Amino acid sequence: MIVVLWTDALLWALVAAVAAYFWHVHRHEHLAAPWRRVLQSSAGTMSLVILAAYGLVGLADSLHFRPAIGAAGDAHAPVYSVEVLSVLDLALAPLRTHTETTYSAPLATRAYARETVELGGGRVVREYPRLRFGGAQLAHESDRDRDIARRIALGAGAGVALWLVLVLSLLTAIARRESTSPAAAWHAVWSGRTRVAWRGALYAALALLVLGFAAASLSAEYHVLGTDKVGLDVLYLSLKSVRTGLMIGALTTLVMLPFAVMLGIMAGYFKGWVDDVIQYVYTTLNSIPGVLLIAAAVLMMQVYIDTHPDLFPTTAQRADLRLLFLCIILGLTNWTGLARLLRGETLKLRELDFIQAAQAFGVSHYRIITRHVLPNVMHLVIISLVMDFSGLVLAEAVLSYVGVGVDPSMISFGTMINAARLEIAREPMVWWVLVAAFVFMFALVLAANLFADAVRDAFDPRVRVGSGVAKAAT
């Protein structure tokens, strides 16, 4: 049975909107030009590839269903599991199902803590027990290192091979399009003379493929990043957290965008009392400590969820509603920055002659705003959206850590960190949960920031080098 969670629906709607935007951009040269400049920068393409990988994971994790359990009653009414799974869960089935009893270190074959094990004949020893899945196929534990090396080599080899296939198909495609030889295309790509900075994209793809395949080949028999307190594979947790992070970043943006754009432009365009009211609202909103507001709102939501258990057939749906609500409340508190920026820009734009000319034609305010103001502030909107994204991913981690973020049953970077925090203090230290969350989040945020930089460089008219020269020449 397919389950459409609220956030799934919104995320796919957002994907559709983004696709529609790029289709529109593709047909308008002046809109496409800055995006082409984004693709010209190596940092841009590199981060785009990494973001795309995260995006794939997140989207695969946003197709939910409830698997049917073997027919318990009659065949006409199949019984569905209360557990909601996603396509990603299917793909990661071994990771999801290979659970240990408790902590185990990355790539370990034995548990992390000594346990009392009953041997046959009433003998009891305290030892580090073998794991149920981690390295269970090994006849001798001493073979572990060799086995790991072999698996890494195999995985990396497969990654490199796939990468080479990718490179070759790209080169033939370029060669056909530019009608040159593949060798010439090869030189163009590696000296960075192509119109799209393929070199950066290929480096990132190589890194991702090698790491991904090595991890995949290892994770068939090992817990690559160890297991957590209840024996869940940390790699699985990390991959599941990606969706939560992306969801917070993307949906919050979706919520805040209409507020920021509409109110910001209205304040700047109409001035007078409209401006006064909007400014008053966002100044007030800005003066309330954000965390307090979010905590209060999320707790209220939690009370509502707790008192209406009948509304939610599964825990996933409960957790999802709380996630959605978190996005909304984050969006409501976050629109002020962009709105203020747009107000300032609109104040400047509305005095420009082309808007005065439109007013002289009696063009309606709505048309002036949509045709003259909005297209001229779009670069600001795009720049601030990509820049806000990474901030929101980090904000989720902080809020969940504090306990007012996502539902505790939902896997996210914040809940991972929260769970890991006490284990840092114990001896011997359990470090891998925290490190895994850190590395995955760091890569996502770094890629998002690099991409934001590339976007800003391409869209901000002031940082463009070419125009500076042209100006100096006059």
Next chain:
Amino acid sequence: MSYAAGTADGGEPVLSVEHLATELEGSAGTLHAVDGVDLRIARGETFAIVGESGCGKSMTALSILRLLPEAGHIVAGSVSVNGTELLSLPEAAMRNVRGRRIAMIFQEPATSLNPVLTIGRQIAEVLQRHTQLRGAAMRARAIELLDAVGIPDAAMRVDDYPFRLSGGMKQRAMIAIALAGEPDLLIADEPTTALDVTIQAQVLELLRELQRKNGMSILLITHDLGVVAHMAHRVAVMYCGRFVEIAPRDEFFRAPQHPYTRKLFDALPDAGKRGTELSVMRGQVPSLAAAPPGCAFADRCDFVMPRCTEASPDWTPLGAAHEVRCFLRATQPAGPFDAGSGAQSAAAPQGVSAELLKVRSLRVHFPIRKGLLMRTVGWVKAVDGVSLDVRTGRTLALVGESGCGKTTVGKSILQLIRPSAGEVGFDGVDLTRLRGAALRRRRADFQIIFQDPYASLNPRMRVTDILTEGMAALGTEAGSAAMSRRADELLAHVGLSAEVKERYPHEFSGGQRQRIAIARALAVRPRLIICDEPTSALDVSVQAQILNLLKGLQREFGLSYLFITHNIAVVEYLAHEVAVMYLGRIVERGTVDEVLRTPRHPYTQALLASLPRGDVEVGAEFPRLEGELPSPADPPRGCHFHPRCPQAMAECKLGYPDAIRLSESHEVSCLLYRAQKR
């Protein structure tokens, strides 16, 4: 060594530049911004470089000071000041040259001063670097310098921040800073372009006086031939990175030789060319990126010969210190220049026509709000009782300095700014009483053209969308096919091909953009167009094209123009009637001949006297104006002009004088003419 590169009197030159070449690395390739420039400036001499924007004037100046932008570098040549070669100096030594040997003043005084430092501190910076003066002596010197550039109460002003000074005062302060190092050479890059004519006259006079006193040399960079006539001893005309003509001033204005120079003079509007078409150059300034062999002007020259495109012409000496780079003049020097040589065209419709626009006691007051509750504490009387009439098919020019409220008059006639009081009668209907849909219906009748061609077109819209916007909003054409046809028609009217419809504004030059803006205004078939300084951001040759176009359209469609400008020459050329505005009020109005030939109001007289002109003799007739425009928030009591008026009387302070009729069409608001009141 070329002859004309020598100095006029043969003395040791202060600045000597030889074969200077500067290149700029741009996205479109290498630009040859300066391409082999030779010049020598003697002590006490003013050498002017004139040329249109983008010809490399400023790059020449920046190359001399080695202050090029990052993308620029000097590729050849030598620059020496008093015998010291500059191009090989280390950067540290160069800092002793800048400010001390050569100082520079820039076009925009508002951005050339640091807003968070007092004037005194900014002068002291230079003094500290280049002189031994410290402490009280340094301060005394700063005050002395401010005094020398004519800033009143220098001892108090020295502690003021730049925002307390007006534009003209800021430029004076800039000059004081430049003079602080007692330079041998002052480079003035468009020093008065951002200033009003009366202030420009003051600043130019100041520069001449300082030159007389200090014997300083000046390298003047300008696009304004009037300023050149006023200031220069020798003139060089620059085109595409090269000098094409060098001549002593009188020789230059009497008999310019290069075809480009003559075209420039031809393109200048003035009274003598009324009723004729201004001569225009075909084509556009070629890109500096492509340096074709041969003369850069060949493509646009009326006298082009086969050899012009093959080899670059060398200097041809023509009499005393006059040189030209043209093959034509080598064989056939041109005679004295005859200004009124444009093609005669049909005169504009004459005779009395119906009144189209009738503005009566129009007032636009903006509240000044202060304090926490934004209480209104006063009013800026931007427009304070203006009455004017525009007749069908005629042009009324509204003349005045910046800040006098002329643009506000234009916008309030269009109801873009709602007037506080008064009537705007258009074809018998008072526009100030119309609201909403009723006003929108009338909007097709009056349109506006703006000054800045870069700000007046939405960069995100295609030309076709820009042109059809007004038609769609006002519903003047039925259906999109009709709108598209009309857009083609409009582009043809303004001299652009229909193919440009799909392009975006950034693909056009300033002149072409202004044509598109004119086409947009024409789209809804208006009867009145308010032209708000439509040519003041354009080069002379492009200005001529736009003026011809406006004149042609008036003839063809019987349009009326309210032409807002500060450029008297354009008024003389284009307008039928003139109204002179000072501080929100009209002080004198009448026909062009009445107002410009026999100006009565002291302000009009002073305004005309301030104009730098080719024929220098004109200057002596009327007194120059002291001081600057007072704030419209706090206008002087009585006649607004009396504090600056050379003929002010005691009664002038008592009340604002009524308009006095001098003839059927000539009116002036001045007590001097009380006796003639009928």
